[in-house]
Amino acid sequence: MGRSAQPAPLTLRRGLLISGLFALAAFAFPGLVDLVALVFGQPWHVGGSVTSRPALLDAGWHAAIGLLMVLPARDPRLYLFGPVLTTEIDVDHLYGAYLPTEVGRPAHDLFFLLLLVVLLGTVAGRAGAMLGAAGWLGHVSVDGGGFPFLAPLARATWSLALPLEVALAALAVLLFFFAVRPSSDLASRRNTVTVGLVIVALAVLLAAGGPALVQTVGV
Numbered sequence: 001m002g003r004s005a006q007p008a009p010l011t012l013r014r015g016l017l018i019s020g021l022f023a024l025a026a027f028a029f030p031g032l033v034d035l036v037a038l039v040f041g042q043p044w045h046v047g048g049s050v051t052s053r054p055a056l057l058d059a060g061w062h063a064a065i066g067l068l069m070v071l072p073a074r075d076p077r078l079y080l081f082g083p084v085l086t087t088e089i090d091v092d093h094l095y096g097a098y099l100p101t102e103v104g105r106p107a108h109d110l111f112f113l114l115l116l117v118v119l120l121g122t123v124a125g126r127a128g129a130m131l132g133a134a135g136w137l138g139h140v141s142v143d144g145g146g147f148p149f150l151a152p153l154a155r156a157t158w159s160l161a162l163p164l165e166v167a168l169a170a171l172a173v174l175l176f177f178f179a180v181r182p183s184s185d186l187a188s189r190r191n192t193v194t195v196g197l198v199i200v201a202l203a204v205l206l207a208a209g210g211p212a213l214v215q216t217v218g219v
């Protein structure tokens with residue numbers, strides 16, 4: 001299997017490589033943000049994260065949404081790695097309450113998405129970059145925003161409007177699909193219908209429960 005334009009089903013080894021690198025990058029990124037902020041002479045400020053039961057509930061929610069997002073791709077390995085990839089940027093829940101970070105939740109940051117795409121694209125090719133981006137978008141679409149997406153260059157936080165959340169979720173579904181299937185596969189009626197149904201289901205979930213749950217949980 002090479003890095004050709006025709007994607008292949010995900011192997012266990014590639015899935016582990018991609019999700020492992022994703023977790024490492026998410027783990028290391030807060031330190032990188034701290035360093036950049038230090039270099040730019042930003043005033044020190046400690047963000048944080050929660051490590052309690054609501055975070056576990058939130059992780060379950062992200063994993064369940066991730067499973068829904070990979071259903072149309074019908075790749076057995078993605079049933080495992082999809083939920084992992086859509087949950088991993090919350091890895092700071094494991095240490096965020098203990099280690100100071102320059103801003104809260106740095107992996108929910110567009111620069112992290114950029115780093116992830118470059119890193120996974122270099123190591124695991126186009127499909128790797130697509131899976132990483134799908135995981136990030138699939139996660140953030142559910143979180144509803146409220147994060148400093150341009151940290152540490154800007155500290156402002158943005159909330160995502162529902163149509164934008166749905167658009168990001170739909171993009172995640174398509175990226176998961178195209179990462180393991182040739183684009184011509186989407187033309188089949190079965191795949192078009194499945195992708196459409198999943199996007200509608202995501203829109204309903206986001207409208208009905210997603211933002212409410214995130215607000216309650218506050219993560």
Ligand SMILES: [Zn+2]
Pocket residue numbers: 089090108139143219
């Ligand atoms: Zn999150």
